[in-house]
Amino acid sequence: MMFVARIDQLLRSGRAVHIDLSAIEELHPCGTLIFLAKLEMWTAANPGRLTGTYPDDVVAEQLLQNVGALTRLGLSARQEITSERVLPWHFHSGTKVAAEAYASLTASVLGNDLGHPEKQLFADCLNEAVDNTVGHAYKFAVSHTPQQPLQKWWIFSLSEKDRVFVSIFDSGVTIPRSLRKKEDWVDFLKNRTYWKDSRLMSAAATTGKTSTKLPHRGKGLPEMVEFSKKLSSGGLSILSGWAVFSYDAEKDAVSHASLDCHIPGTLVLWNLPFHKERTSE
Amino acid sequence: MNNAMISIATQFSRTPAGRYKADGPKSGEAFRENMLAPSLRKYDRVTVDLDGTLGFGSSFLEEAFGGLVRMGFSASELKKKLIIVSSLSTYTNRIWQYITDADAVKESHGVSQ
Numbered sequence: 001m002m003f004v005a006r007i008d009q010l011l012r013s014g015r016a017v018h019i020d021l022s023a024i025e026e027l028h029p030c031g032t033l034i035f036l037a038k039l040e041m042w043t044a045a046n047p048g049r050l051t052g053t054y055p056d057d058v059v060a061e062q063l064l065q066n067v068g069a070l071t072r073l074g075l076s077a078r079q080e081i082t083s084e085r086v087l088p089w090h091f092h093s094g095t096k097v098a099a100e101a102y103a104s105l106t107a108s109v110l111g112n113d114l115g116h117p118e119k120q121l122f123a124d125c126l127n128e129a130v131d132n133t134v135g136h137a138y139k140f141a142v143s144h145t146p147q148q149p150l151q152k153w154w155i156f157s158l159s160e161k162d163r164v165f166v167s168i169f170d171s172g173v174t175i176p177r178s179l180r181k182k183e184d185w186v187d188f189l190k191n192r193t194y195w196k197d198s199r200l201m202s203a204a205a206t207t208g209k210t211s212t213k214l215p216h217r218g219k220g221l222p223e224m225v226e227f228s229k230k231l232s233s234g235g236l237s238i239l240s241g242w243a244v245f246s247y248d249a250e251k252d253a254v255s256h257a258s259l260d261c262h263i264p265g266t267l268v269l270w271n272l273p274f275h276k277e278r279t280s281e
Numbered sequence: 282m283n284n285a286m287i288s289i290a291t292q293f294s295r296t297p298a299g300r301y302k303a304d305g306p307k308s309g310e311a312f313r314e315n316m317l318a319p320s321l322r323k324y325d326r327v328t329v330d331l332d333g334t335l336g337f338g339s340s341f342l343e344e345a346f347g348g349l350v351r352m353g354f355s356a357s358e359l360k361k362k363l364i365i366v367s368s369l370s371t372y373t374n375r376i377w378q379y380i381t382d383a384d385a386v387k388e389s390h391g392v393s394q
Contacts, residue, residue, distance in 0.1 A: 099338075100296045120336060
C-alpha cells in the first residue's frame with residue numbers, strides 16, 4: 001500500500017511517474033487487484049503522465065498484459081498468453097450490477113464440486129457483493145473517491161483444480177465509515193464510542209446472532225460469511241479502511257483486527273476449496 | 282382459470298442480479314415491473330421457475346417479490362396466485378419470507394389496499 005500511496009502522492013503533486021516493473025518475480029492477487037484498480041484511476045485522471053517498463057519475468061508480463069495493465073502504461077502487448085499460471089486468472093470490472101460480466105467465473109465455480117451443500121448460493125453472494133458496491137460504496141465521497149465513471153467494482157479471480165480464489169475491490173467509502181453514517185448505526189453506536197472500526201466491521205459481517213440487533217444491515221457480507229461457514233476449508237477476509245474481518249473455515253473462527261496501513265476502499269478475499277465438505281457435527 | 286409460466290433463465294436473464302433498474306440491466310425491479318406484475322394482473326395463477334440461472338442475490342429476490350407487496354399486491358393474494366418452482370428450497374423459503382416481511386412492514390405502517 002506504500003507503493004500505491006507514493007504514486008498517489010507523486011501524481012497529486014503534478015509529477016510524471018515511471019513505474020519500473022522489471023524486477024517483478026511474483027504477483028499476489030490482492031495487491032495486484034488494488035494496483036490494477038488504482039492504475040485505471042491514475043491513467044484516467046492523469047493522461048500521459050504514467051509510463052512503465054516491461055517485467056523481465058515472462059509470466060509476470062503475460063499476466064499484466066492479459067489484464068490490460070501494460071497498455072495503460074503505454075506498453076504494447078507483445079506476448080502471446082500461453083502460461084498455465086496466467087490463463088486461470090480472470091479480471092472483470094464494471095459500474096453496474098451486471099452479472100453477465102463475470103458469468104464465466106460463476107459458471108466455473110458452479111461447474112465444479114465446491115464441497116458446499118448449496119453451492120448455487122455462491123453466485124448470490126458474489127452478486128450481492130457487487131450490489132453492495134454499486135448501491136452503497138460510493139454513496140458519499142471521501143478523499144480517495146474517484147470520479148463517477150470510475151466508481152466501479154473490480155474482480156480478480158483464479159480458478160485452479162482444487163480451489164477458486166476471488167478478490168473483489170471497490171474504491172468507495174469503506175465499510176466502517178459507511179456504517180458510522182447510517183442512521184440506525186449512529187443510534188446503536190452512541191453508547192459504544194470505544195468500538196474500533198474492526199469491531200464495527202465484525203458486527204456488520206456477522207448475522208442476527210450478534211449483539212447488535214440492528215434490523216437494516218447490508219446483506220452482502222453476512223451472506224458471504226454464512227456461505228463460507230459451510231465450507232470445509234478456505235475462508236473469507238474483508239479489508240476496509242483501517243480494519244480487517246476474517247472467517248477461517250477450517251477453524252470455524254471469526255476474527256477482526258486493525259490494519260497497519262489504510263485500504264482505500266474495500267477488498268474482499270475469498271478462498272473456496274473444491275471437493276471437500278464439512279461433516280455435520 | 283388461466284395460468285402463466287415464467288422461466289427467469291429463458292425469458293428474462295440467465296444472470297439476474299441487483300435490486301433497482303438504476304443498479305443494473307437485469308434487476309429485481311425490472312423483472313417485477315416488466316414481467317412478474319403484468320402477469321399477475323393478467324392471469325389467475327403465475328408460476329415462476331427459478332432454475333437455470335447463474336444465481337440471483339438477495340437484493341434481486343427481495344425487490345422482485347417483496348416489491349410486489351410494496352406495489353399493491355397483498356401477501357394473501359400472492360399466496361393464491363403465485364407459485365415458485367426451484368430445485369433449491371432456500372430460494373422458495375426466502376421469497377415467501379420476503380413477501381411476508383414486506384406485508385408486515387406495510388401493515389405496521391397502516392397502508393391499506
